[in-house]
Amino acid sequence: MKVFVMNRMLFGSVWLATMLVTAGCSLAPNYEKPEVTTPQAYKEQKAPTPLGSVEAGNWKTAEPSEAFARGEWWRVFNDTTLDHLESQARDANQNLVAAAARLKEARALNQSARSALFPTVDAGFGPTRQRVSPASQFQSDSGQGASQTMWRAQGGVSYEVDMFGRVASSVDAADAETQRSEALFQSVLLALQADVAQNYFALRELDAEVLVYNRAIELREQALKLVQQQYSLGDTSELDVARAESELATAQSDAMTIQRLRAASEHSLAVLLGKAPAEFSMAASPLQPVNLRIPPGLPSSLLERRPDIAAAERSMAAANARIGVAKAAFFPSLTLTGTAGFESGSLSNLFKWSSRTFLLGPLAGTALDLPIFDGGLREGNLAKARADYEEDVANYRQQVLVAFREVEDNLSDLRVLEEQTLTQSRAVEASSRAAKVARAQYTEGDVIYLSVIDAERTALQSRRAAVQLQGAQVAATVNLIRALGGGWGSASAVKNQEVTQR
Template structure:
């Protein structure tokens, strides 16, 4: 009978252990699906003629392709100076270097998490001093058991069976964190590239403004000479001389303001390149009109290309996996341990064959731990994990909406600026003609000098506005490329994450 009960217990234990092993690796994380987002067929501000006939009014399901090479998109401006600045920034910008370091951190954490799939093995050597009780040796009460020193040289192994997918879910969360870090790196990289281009065009726009003011100062100096000559000849009063002097001084002051802004812009560009402002300078080079037209493509492709959207999506995946970790805490955990080696009372006998010893099972506690009561800690952790996931879902959807808005904003800017620059060019031509007529009439005595001043002020304002619009147009072009997630996949690959992360 006793033998039958022993066999029954052994069979029951084997069945229980077998059932637990079958459950090993079964993740409790919810099935992950990317949440739905607005499925718009085309961008509102995109000219329909830019889309292929089979693309108009269609929606294709976005496929994760954030890792597709962005290409050296800035080369579309065909500006060697800009190309050189972008290369310098990618090589030396410190924010990008910090982002690359964060990628290495995430990869290291993922490596540490994956170690949970494997057993840990340790080895040790050293003596222990111990005294055991008489009862443990089945000796009578009061028996004196002498103290003894034991030398041990042994290896120990420990392995947590992946019951209910706790280890798997942890690794999945860590992998998603790593992918999020890589996507954020690309987001920093894209932002840096766009900032360099925008600062470069802003600098050149200020050079163009300086050129406008230099021309205005020349005209004011010529006007002052004309007024002084007429004053000397007694044709006009000193009032016109004072007005001419005032206009000249004002034009010079405005020119200095532009010079001050240019210096600040140059300093900002130097920092983006990873240099101290004292180490960097750029020769003046007035901005030329940027007339590129960037095809926006389908809205669904935006979800594939934007690195910030990819980062938000990976954050959701990590949070979803951590829900599985929190669920697994409600179920038993099984840890297999063992130790084996040599044990003796003297170091001389330590490595004899008769000194071998082993221990299977945990040194303290139990190998199978079943949670019973913890005051609601696990329940709170699960609720927190689910709330974090819900937050990341909302952040993802908001990021998608923000991306759509940014593309629409820049598409409307590009569309309106194209007409606005043409209109402003007409204003420049008209104001220049009016100023020429007013100067001629003033020379003939038909109008007073205030009319000349007003006409010349209008010319200066129109020319400056035209130059500023060219700068806005260049910036809007860069912003549109940035909003679309960078360049094009068939272009030459830009610096990728792995190479920078290994520096």
Template sequence: MLLWNPDMNWIRNPFPPAVLALILAGCSVAPVYERPQADVPAAFKEAKGDAAAAGNADWKPAEPADGIARGPWWHVFGDATLDGLEERAMAANQDLQAAAARLAQSRALQQDARAGLFPRVDAGVGPTRQRPSPASQGRPDDGPSQASTLWRAQLSVSYEADLFGRVASSVNAAEADAERSEALFESVRLALQGDVAQAYFLVRELDAVQALYRRTVALREQALKLAQRRFEEGDIAELDVARARAELATARSESLGTARARASAEHALAILLGAAPADFTLAEMPLVRSAPPVPALLPSALLERRPDIAAAERAMAAANARIGMARAAFFPRLDITAGLGTEASQFDNLARWSSRTFLFGPLVGTMLTLPIFDGGRRDAALDLARARYEEDVAAYRQTVLTAFREVEDNLANLRILAQQAAAQDEAVAASLRASQLSQTQYREGSVSYLEVIDADRNVLQQQRAAMQMDGERARSTVALIRALGGGWQAPEPVASASPRR
């Protein structure tokens, strides 16, 4: 510890002008980040049908960006029950809570990295009890030595001058990581919203199928009573009665299978809502055909709206900043430290002016360090940083391709399902007519009861296929909205767990 002396001019200007200029004009060696190019088509191949051309008041074109709130896009279905389930999931889903906690962690790391831009100031006070060895004082090994107590009150300051951008690169990397976590949080939230909507429509589809089987069972019971009466009257053989009874049992069995599938779907929906299956019950509501039109945006806008693409892009930015950190390790590092305080043999004397002390520079080592040889460790770290950046570039481009495929898949699904639904409606109508004719002919005795059973089975099969198609269209609509990055509603205030950058 050096004593203060007003005549020591080097203290007033401890560095020559050249060194001061170097400190003040520190430069970064980090590579300039530019988002890599990705192959973007001019238009979606499947965006040529009604799903692309139709408009809807709930879908308002806006400037796309991954940073805007998506709003309650599920309102396009006009289902109050779905609205309530979505809000409940946003408040209680545990996966979303975990994603919010990961976002908070990344923001804490960002704050920790930004602290490196500022000096660190510490204060302390306390005694030191020491007995030096006689040899350390130039005396014989068996010479006398007295123990002493030294009280010290000190204010210390430490700061790394960011000469070549190491600290700035670490801050940039932490900021990109935080933005990536934010995008991942949005991705989890959008996925949860889509999962809730799809699970809900699955339950409603099964409700419609269950209602169909109830009607079928009632018709089968009537048919069995009719067959039993006609058998007793001697109009038909017992074989027809046995067939009617078998068809009734089959319908009841299939109804129970649908109930089992419905229970499993309801349990899965409960977990998405953050509730135990025992605490959640969804009233039966058969699915009503609904296919709200979803406008297809330009492919280039998809890059800005999809949160998973934004997360992949921020991962590249963080990897680029870490290349700068690895490069800075090849250049000198300047650590500025200073201490100011008082020292005295008694605590009462710490406040005396004569007890003041200061230290400028490290207590051990040097202020300016220059790496010379490390066996290739810095080269390996730089190669690692570059390789990770290339990996993130490839992952980004793959994410973009996957996003385009998901949009194309769901556009194709909706286009073809609309055509398939029209054809299925014709099949249902034709099967119903065939069933009516077969029953009339059976009563007239021109056909066997086996043909009536076949016709009834075909009606049930076609009606069930139509209901499954309605559910698939609703789920494909949700999947398309999710693939497009969410809804186009005007931005809304975002929850505190995910403030926008």
């Protein structure tokens, strides 16, 4: 008998020791970020700076760094109106409010997942009225069953021992999902800031186009008066008058088209600011050339700056942790439960010491559950978790490639636009000179009016193209900043150290 008791004690001690050793051991694979091909410099970078000995020694594999301050990057444009608009958008944009709500939801889910690390405690109080059947009292069916009222005041506790890391892996997945939501919020914020800047500069570009058309209308009004005078003197035909009237009406119609586009652009900007279009208007302010050169830095730093890349990386980490949750389902689970309190047939005797009661262990079922057969459910869940992780790895690598492409696209745009703007400036100067010469020659009777029309059309198209190139240049600058992941800390640091004038 003593040997039997000792064997039971030994078995119990070994079992308890095993439970303590396995508690909290995660079955999730060791998480390592997948390798991605990172060039040492951008293809479109004009003069890639070679790594010096110090910088080369500090060069490292990029890691997501959502804590890195992006700063108010739009201040590099030195535009107080834009600064004010960005502040309004940050405070009132509804897409950003929705993203903030999603972040709150992720944090709430994280809190729910973490609650499994702690025991649950509850308490209850109340009466129970019960009548049992005669058969349950081993009496005949014609007998009288007993009735009774039971008063209970009890507290209960339940705790799942995390033997194989199911709870820990669930918490790790929830932590990664929360960080992913934080990165997505930053991505929405960056997109909003860039959209506001692009819409603002697009609006100012349209203002500049309106200015070009207004000047063209003035010149064509003057030309029409000149043609009408010459027609009244018999020096020209009615055809020239009709052509001058047509050119004037065409310019006026094109100017109205620009006004229509400007109204739509202003409405879009109002929505970005969280306002109804009727509540927002912006005074005309023609776009001025923006001559900024944004340094792209090392390609490896892009992986640390882009919030969408950080979100994709955190999604991988969450999927990796969920593999551990799926693996833990193959092993036993241990739940410790207990209740204690008072139970009495009358309320007056409920809290007497003799009315105390307790229960250790589950009221129904067992404390230790061992899965045996489920028709392949666990195998399917594990295979799905692994497939989800593989998908997230592919999405991460693809996001990195897209990020590199976006940076290269905007670098090439800025490189070509810089040269194209200079070329177009020469075209504007030449076409304006040609239009002036054509008007003078027509006044002298050396050329027909059709030559004046062609020269003025060319001059108008050149001026408008120049304005559009200025708009494309500032849009590419904003897009490059967005592709690089935002700002660089404080605005003063950007202006003094990194942004240079072209």
